[in-house]
Amino acid sequence: MKTLLLLPGDGIGPEVTAEVRRVVAWLADHAGLRLEVAEAAFGGASIDAHGVPLTDAARDAALASDAVLMGAVGGPRWSGVARAIRPEAGLLGLRTAMQVFANLRPVQCFDALIDASxxxxxxxxxxxxxxxxxxxxxxxxxxxxxxxxxxxxxxxxxxxxxxxxxxxxxxxxxxxxxxxxxxxxxxxxxxxxxxxxxxxxxxxxxxxxxxxxxxxxxxxxxxxxxxxxxxxxxxxxxxxxxxxxxxxxxxxxxxxxxGSIGMLASAALGAPGTPGLYEPIHGSAPDIAGKGVANPLAAIMSLAMALQLSLDEADLAARLVAAVSAALDGGARTRDLGGTIGTREMGDAVIAALAAG
Missing domain, CATH: 3.40.718.10 (Isopropylmalate Dehydrogenase)
Structure with a gap:
């Protein structure tokens, strides 16, 4: 069975990662996805819990996984921490440990979001x-x-x-x-x-x-x-x-x-056969953290990239991208896209599109 490590991190990271976990659960229950999911503290959350942004245990878990999906790191709460142990140092350390040298950042404009640009x-x-x-x-x-x-x-x-x-x-x-x-x-x-x-x-x-x-x-x-x-x-x-x-x-x-940086997923890849690191590129957005309004689509699209590139589930990846497109076509919009729905409601829209598709 393939393994996915979730590193929710800081700011809006835990909120958008929660929607990824919900999508994974739906795919497991209804689409035959066999995936073992684990989670670890990362970034500022790890500093608070363990004194460092990336513990040896979290690093080793990442290296032992088939794919790692993180939320975001950093925020003003840790601005006074020494640079060597700031949340961002944990991210750089993780990238170095995983030897992921190529960052893939797809930029697409869904038809439904043409006017949002x-x-x-x-x-x-x-x-x-x-x-x-x-x-x-x-x-x-x-x-x-x-x-x-x-x-x-x-x-x-x-x-x-x-x-x-x-x-x-x-x-x-x-x-x-x-x-x-x-x-x-x-x-x-x-x-x-x-x-x-x-x-x-x-x-x-x-x-x-x-x-x-x-x-x-x-x-x-x-x-x-x-x-x-x-x-x-x-x-x-x-x-x-x-x-x-x-x-x-x-x-x-x-x-x-x-239309929004909240739409941009990414993959970081190393040599063939090594785990990939996947993340939305929107950052921790501390100004909206905890409000339930963050756009989870970049994180969900990062999951789609992980399904395609690291988890041998290309068909499910395509199905998930189609579901995101269908949710947008149906009018689902978070605030960054000019709408009013929240993080969980956008996740609901994607899951509903998966069920309908």
């Missing part, structure tokens, strides 16, 4: 982008890092952007392989005009393309131009390949194309 309908209709973000390298992990006091008493903050050939190649392979199953186009984003790491990125991607993926159309674009093009003509992109920092920023921007 801040962009014109003709710009986002039919949108289908896959952002592939390198996840375990770059400026978030590079050394040296820190804040130092200079001789004159002023302070200097240091973050180091570092990439190796191997790190770039493995995530680029993921992007090219995905493109072959989609529109067969990859756009690689960096800042090769001002950053040596960006120049290396462009050179390595170009060389790999020439060696192994000449059948895939490859283009290069400076990351700041990508930011502009995402709101000007987003449908020009099929697979968008980026480093860790630019992928973080650009995928959040892309959230507005789908």
């Amino acid at each position: 801040t962009l014109k309908p003709e710009v986002v209709r039919g949108l289908d982008i896959m952002i592939v973000r390198e996840l375990t390298g770059g400026v978030y992990f590079g050394q040296p890092k820190g804040i130092e006091t200079l001789p004159d008493g002023s302070r200097r903050g240091i973050d180091t952007q570092v990439y190796t050939t191997a790190e770039i190649e493995r995530v680029a392979r993921t992007a090219f392989d995905l493109a072959r199953r989609r529109g067969n186009r990859v756009c690689s984003a960096e800042k090769s005009n001002v950053m040596d790491s960006g120049l290396l990125w462009r050179e390595v991607v170009t060389d790999l393309h020439a060696r192994d993926y000449a059948d895939v159309a490859l283009s290069h674009m400076l990351a700041d131009n990508v930011a502009m093009q995402l709101v000007h003509n987003p449908r020009q992109f099929d697979v968008l390949l980026t480093d860790n920092l630019f992928g973080d920023i650009l995928s959040d921007e892309a959230g507005m194309l789908s």
Whole structure:
């Protein structure tokens, strides 16, 4: 039997993860899903309970699972905690332990949500982008890092952007392989005009393309131009390949194309045969935590990605995506989508669509 570890985390994480658990239970009772589900504290919740954002037990449980689905981490409650044990450090530590180097962030605009986007309908209709973000390298992990006091008493903050050939190649392979199953186009984003790491990125991607993926159309674009093009003509992109920092920023921007960041799921994958890490990218949203108004669809769509990519349940994944689409077609809308229903009611709508489908 396959295993799924839930890490609800902080803020709205427990609320949206609860809806994932309800969907899993329905699929087990009515659609033949055989899945063992466990749960562990993570992020700020783990700091409160255990003094660290990621315990050894939670890490080991993640590594022993077939898939891990987390809710969100962080919030002002832990802003005064030392950086090394902040909730976000637990997330970075989990990604490192699981060696999930490729972050897949699909950006789609459901027909029912075309008017929810801040962009014109003709710009986002039919949108289908896959952002592939390198996840375990770059400026978030590079050394040296820190804040130092200079001789004159002023302070200097240091973050180091570092990439190796191997790190770039493995995530680029993921992007090219995905493109072959989609529109067969990859756009690689960096800042090769001002950053040596960006120049290396462009050179390595170009060389790999020439060696192994000449059948895939490859283009290069400076990351700041990508930011502009995402709101000007987003449908020009099929697979968008980026480093860790630019992928973080650009995928959040892309959230507005789908109508709400509450619609964006993600998968973080490593080598074949290793567990995948799945999460909605909306963050902990502490301003609405505990109010029962958060949109659970990104978390539910993250479950669909887990079913497809880690749990060998592609048919159930497709059925779940269809149920989300049907729920939206039926008018189900949380506040971020311009509606009035709450988190649980949106979960009810998806489950009702599953039952009807």
